[in-house]
Amino acid sequence: MTLSRLFELGRRALAEAGVGPEQVSAVGISCGGPLDRDLGIICGPPGLPGWDEVFVVEAAQARFGRPAYLENDATAAALAESNWGQGQNVARLVYLTISTGIGGGLVLDGHAYRGAAGNGGEPGHIVVDWQGRLCGCGQRGCAEAYVSGPAIARRAAESLQGDKESSLRSLQHDPTVEDVVAHAAAGDPLADALWRETMAILGRVVSVVVNVWEPDLVVLGGGVTQAGSMLIEPVREAALRQAMRPAARAVDVVLTSLGPQIGVLGAAAATLDDVGGAADG
Numbered sequence: 001m002t003l004s005r006l007f008e009l010g011r012r013a014l015a016e017a018g019v020g021p022e023q024v025s026a027v028g029i030s031c032g033g034p035l036d037r038d039l040g041i042i043c044g045p046p047g048l049p050g051w052d053e054v055f056v057v058e059a060a061q062a063r064f065g066r067p068a069y070l071e072n073d074a075t076a077a078a079l080a081e082s083n084w085g086q087g088q089n090v091a092r093l094v095y096l097t098i099s100t101g102i103g104g105g106l107v108l109d110g111h112a113y114r115g116a117a118g119n120g121g122e123p124g125h126i127v128v129d130w131q132g133r134l135c136g137c138g139q140r141g142c143a144e145a146y147v148s149g150p151a152i153a154r155r156a157a158e159s160l161q162g163d164k165e166s167s168l169r170s171l172q173h174d175p176t177v178e179d180v181v182a183h184a185a186a187g188d189p190l191a192d193a194l195w196r197e198t199m200a201i202l203g204r205v206v207s208v209v210v211n212v213w214e215p216d217l218v219v220l221g222g223g224v225t226q227a228g229s230m231l232i233e234p235v236r237e238a239a240l241r242q243a244m245r246p247a248a249r250a251v252d253v254v255l256t257s258l259g260p261q262i263g264v265l266g267a268a269a270a271t272l273d274d275v276g277g278a279a280d281g
Ligand SMILES: [Zn+2]
Pocket: 124, 125, 135, 136, 137, 138, 139, 142, 144
């Protein structure tokens, strides 16, 4: 089963790093939500079909003989930014991942904020058009239905259904986010218009996040942010222009500096947060 393969990868990573099992004090697991952190259960995330009521913490504890902790992947990434990335010494940090979905995490004074039921901070489901596109959550018009990687690819395919000219038509496959970015950068009007609209929506979402939480820093990560300056420049400009002025003056919007390792670092950071929290209590 998939879990035992994942655990085996963890064991191999330890062996390759020359870390003995006796040196491991806890196991951190970072996973897309929804999940029940206290019970250690994955609760059917949209990106993991069939993974409903999976007791992953229990399984990890049985496999490794150590306490295990489960954390929402975006919250874990926010903790990684706070510990080792752009958010060191930042009191109020929001991390947004723009990837196969849109996730969010909030770190206040070095600790994760998770909400009453443990899944708080889901900016992907901020509604940008209340009668708009259907989202995986069942509601209409969520940001995730426009700005996630698969949503951008879907919108690109739809925009090619008309007869507008586009260099995207020369592709032998359905356009991906990377194609949209590359063709927009090369000046294709259709790809450019689609990307501008996408950045306008994302900028609006970040401005809402800034207004609601008034953070010191918003860090953007996830696969779609590999577009680099083509993403951060328009999103930062739009977010700071549209947010309320005191909030906009207090905040900056930047890209993650932790790269693809952020998931693993996040799992470790979440474990430290949990162990620290237990010690505090
Ligand atoms: Zn939604």
